[in-house]
Amino acid sequence: MSATTQSGPAPRQAGTSEPLLVVEDLKVHFPTSDGVVKAVDGLSYSVERGKTLGIVGESGSGKSVSSSAIMGLFHGSNAQLGGQIRVDGTDVLQLSEKEMRGLRGREVSMIFQDPLSALHPYYTVGAQIVEAYRVHHDVSKKVARKRAIEMLDRVGIPQPDQRVDSYPHQFSGGMRQRAMIAMGLVNDPSLLIADEPTTALDVTVQAQILDLLQDLQREFNSAVIIITHDLGVVAEMTDDTLVMYAGRGVEYGPTKEILTHPEMPYTWGLLSSVPDVVGDTSAKLIPIPGNPPSLLNAPSGCAFHPRCTHRDKVPGDLCTTTLPELVPGNRSMGHLKRCHLADPEAIYQTEILPEIAPDLVDEER
Amino acid sequence: MFAYALRRLFSGALLLVVMSMVTFLLFYASSSTPERYACGQKCTAQQLEQTKAALGYDEPITTQWAKFAKGVVAGREFPDDEALREAAPELVTQCEAPCLGYSTGYGETVRDLISDRLPVSVSLALVAFALWIIIGVLLGVMAALFKGRVLDRGIVALSLIAFAFPTFFVGQIFLTYVSIRWGLVDTPRYSPIAEAGPWAWLTGLMLPAITLALVYMAGYIRITRAFVLETQTEDYIRTARAKGLPQRTVIGKHTLRAVLTPLVTLSGLDLAGLLGGAIITESIFNFNGVGKLSVTAIARFDLPLIVGIVLLVAAIVIAANIIVDMLYAVIDPRVRLG
Numbered sequence: 001m002s003a004t005t006q007s008g009p010a011p012r013q014a015g016t017s018e019p020l021l022v023v024e025d026l027k028v029h030f031p032t033s034d035g036v037v038k039a040v041d042g043l044s045y046s047v048e049r050g051k052t053l054g055i056v057g058e059s060g061s062g063k064s065v066s067s068s069a070i071m072g073l074f075h076g077s078n079a080q081l082g083g084q085i086r087v088d089g090t091d092v093l094q095l096s097e098k099e100m101r102g103l104r105g106r107e108v109s110m111i112f113q114d115p116l117s118a119l120h121p122y123y124t125v126g127a128q129i130v131e132a133y134r135v136h137h138d139v140s141k142k143v144a145r146k147r148a149i150e151m152l153d154r155v156g157i158p159q160p161d162q163r164v165d166s167y168p169h170q171f172s173g174g175m176r177q178r179a180m181i182a183m184g185l186v187n188d189p190s191l192l193i194a195d196e197p198t199t200a201l202d203v204t205v206q207a208q209i210l211d212l213l214q215d216l217q218r219e220f221n222s223a224v225i226i227i228t229h230d231l232g233v234v235a236e237m238t239d240d241t242l243v244m245y246a247g248r249g250v251e252y253g254p255t256k257e258i259l260t261h262p263e264m265p266y267t268w269g270l271l272s273s274v275p276d277v278v279g280d281t282s283a284k285l286i287p288i289p290g291n292p293p294s295l296l297n298a299p300s301g302c303a304f305h306p307r308c309t310h311r312d313k314v315p316g317d318l319c320t321t322t323l324p325e326l327v328p329g330n331r332s333m334g335h336l337k338r339c340h341l342a343d344p345e346a347i348y349q350t351e352i353l354p355e356i357a358p359d360l361v362d363e364e365r
Numbered sequence: 366m367f368a369y370a371l372r373r374l375f376s377g378a379l380l381l382v383v384m385s386m387v388t389f390l391l392f393y394a395s396s397s398t399p400e401r402y403a404c405g406q407k408c409t410a411q412q413l414e415q416t417k418a419a420l421g422y423d424e425p426i427t428t429q430w431a432k433f434a435k436g437v438v439a440g441r442e443f444p445d446d447e448a449l450r451e452a453a454p455e456l457v458t459q460c461e462a463p464c465l466g467y468s469t470g471y472g473e474t475v476r477d478l479i480s481d482r483l484p485v486s487v488s489l490a491l492v493a494f495a496l497w498i499i500i501g502v503l504l505g506v507m508a509a510l511f512k513g514r515v516l517d518r519g520i521v522a523l524s525l526i527a528f529a530f531p532t533f534f535v536g537q538i539f540l541t542y543v544s545i546r547w548g549l550v551d552t553p554r555y556s557p558i559a560e561a562g563p564w565a566w567l568t569g570l571m572l573p574a575i576t577l578a579l580v581y582m583a584g585y586i587r588i589t590r591a592f593v594l595e596t597q598t599e600d601y602i603r604t605a606r607a608k609g610l611p612q613r614t615v616i617g618k619h620t621l622r623a624v625l626t627p628l629v630t631l632s633g634l635d636l637a638g639l640l641g642g643a644i645i646t647e648s649i650f651n652f653n654g655v656g657k658l659s660v661t662a663i664a665r666f667d668l669p670l671i672v673g674i675v676l677l678v679a680a681i682v683i684a685a686n687i688i689v690d691m692l693y694a695v696i697d698p699r700v701r702l703g
Binding site: 068071073076097101102103104105106109110112114117118119120121122123131132135136167169183 | 599600601603604605606607608609610611612619622623626696697698699
């Protein structure tokens with residue numbers, strides 16, 4: 001197992017100073033009566049200050065679990081954690097619950113998918129932001145309230161001095177997510193994790209929220225992780241991309257590189273599943289066959305092999321017996337992939353791209 | 366809010382009217398002959414007819430009900446027959462509004478009978494309520510916090526035991542052992558708080574109140590435990606933890622605040638049901654409450670008394686419903702009354 005979890009160097013790691021967030025060989029296992037659920041199994045990545053990492057994958061691929069681990073939300077649960085999560089050099093997995101609490105919400109904060117259920121229905125938006133601020137700052141309620149109004153104003157909520165006393169249900173979906181973002185940023189965190197921040201919102205509102213996040217990131221110079229299954233969000237927002245499957249990273253590198261020259265059949269599948277509004281209508285939508293695997297009893301070898309349509313291009317039964325390592329592919333040292341295919345780029349260009357984006361192929365000719 | 370309360374009160378009153386009609390009808394439909402109980406064992410046919418007339422049972426049901434309704438609003442006099450009242454003015458009983466009728470079995474107005482016994486039932490219900498809410502919710506929260514561990518299993522087992530033993534059994538055991546055999550407490554008896562003072566009132570009530578509270582407490586342990594566990598999986602609890610709030614704030618403030626809403630609804634209705642008398646507990650400990658009164662009323666086919674008690678219980682439950690709904694709007698900002 002030890003060999004399989006090893007991974008290559010993080011892309012664009014700058015010189016000697018370590019990135020703000022370094023996740024190394026993270027494991028989150030949940031023992032259940034049916035066996036151990038390996039929600040995250042040997043995950044490594046890093047994010048620098050001012051940069052954005054996109055984590056993509058289907059539901060149940062371990063995206064959210066890994067970020068909850070960064071927040072230390074598994075303290076006191078029966079989850080078994082392994083590996084390291086270093087925030088600014090501190091391994092948060094070694095921290096006590098009390099030390100972790102000091103970090104949570106201040107150094108690292110999180111924005112959740114559905115702001116309606118993520119905000120407490122019985123407290124006003126202002127009270128919830130005030131609470132978040134006062135946990136980490138020894139200030140009076142009055143000062144904290146001023147800060148809350150200031151933050152609501154900053155995230156673009158009109159009449160913040162009145163809306164501060166509204167309850168979450170009195171806000172629209174977009175407003176609620178803005179309020180959630182205001183709460184997440186009230187303590188100037190150096191790392192912001194946005195767990196599908198736009199999934200529950202209208203498309204038109206999605207763009208506004210993404211714009212806002214981008215603006216705020218520039219302003220606060222924080223590192224951002226965006227968890228999503230929307231490749232459009234990834235293309236728009238992120239510097240690096242990590243594709244996850246069955247609790248492991250399967251492709252990792254600069255976003256532009258991953259989206260234009262993906263080297264892992266699962267990533268191809270994700271790209272093939274995205275409709276293109278302005279693109280060629282002859283482009284096909286090709287869903288990935290089958291369902292995500294059970295994490296209780298993951299497939300042998302490469303976890304993706306039961307759904308992989310390119311298995312026949314790998315000699316022998318390598319795919320079903322041996323877990324490929326996350327190593328640099330043929331293109332660059334910064335582009336890691338977990339796949340046995342010898343020349344995935346060629347397959348992508350000749351087989352996948354003509355199917356999903358015929359116009360792109362034409363352009364290149 | 367005010368308009369809402371008024372509307373609810375109105376529909377509640379309407380419901381009471383309907384209920385009184387239904388109770389009347391049901392007893393008419395049954396083969397009961399209340400005049401026979403009133404007249405006694407050696408009653409001639411003629412005497413029976415006289416009794417029936419004196420009680421007003423000879424009149425059509427609509428007239429009887431109309432008189433009853435008038436009595437509730439304006440009060441009335443008994444016996445019902447004017448000739449009888451004139452013949453023996455010294456035997457006339459005044460029944461002030463709201464008059465619920467005259468119990469032949471007791472020879473008193475229903476109103477007096479109930480108002481004598483209501484304090485007993487209310488005292489018993491309130492003390493039991495306080496016990497089961499405090500202990501039940503506390504143990505329920507603790508069980509949830511220690512889910513799956515020894516403490517949780519112990520509390521759940523305890524609640525199962527309390528739930529499994531019927532009240533008449535527990536009450537009997539308490540009375541026989543705790544009070545009589547071991548002499549740990551004086552024989553439970555009701556002492557009015559105004560006369561005997563709060564301590565005598567409370568200690569006299571304690572044993573029956575514990576008996577009564579036990580089964581409710583068991584239910585509240587399980588319900589609270591389930592509510593807390595469910596709330597802990599809510600996204601907003603995760604948000605609260607993600608803010609860096611200490612566990613005691615996450616539990617004591619965010620979780621309990623959410624659990625409060627269903628608990629208020631539930632406990633309000635449970636309490637309302639008990640205010641109208643705890644039949645078994647009152648009977649075991651020989652407490653002269655509304656519960657015991659209703660047992661006697663049914664045994665004697667005392668129609669006016671039964672109707673009176675049914676309407677009292679109904680009124681309490683309806684009022685509790687209105688109060689709970691209004692409290693709900695206060696507790697939950699999402700609820701709009703209308």
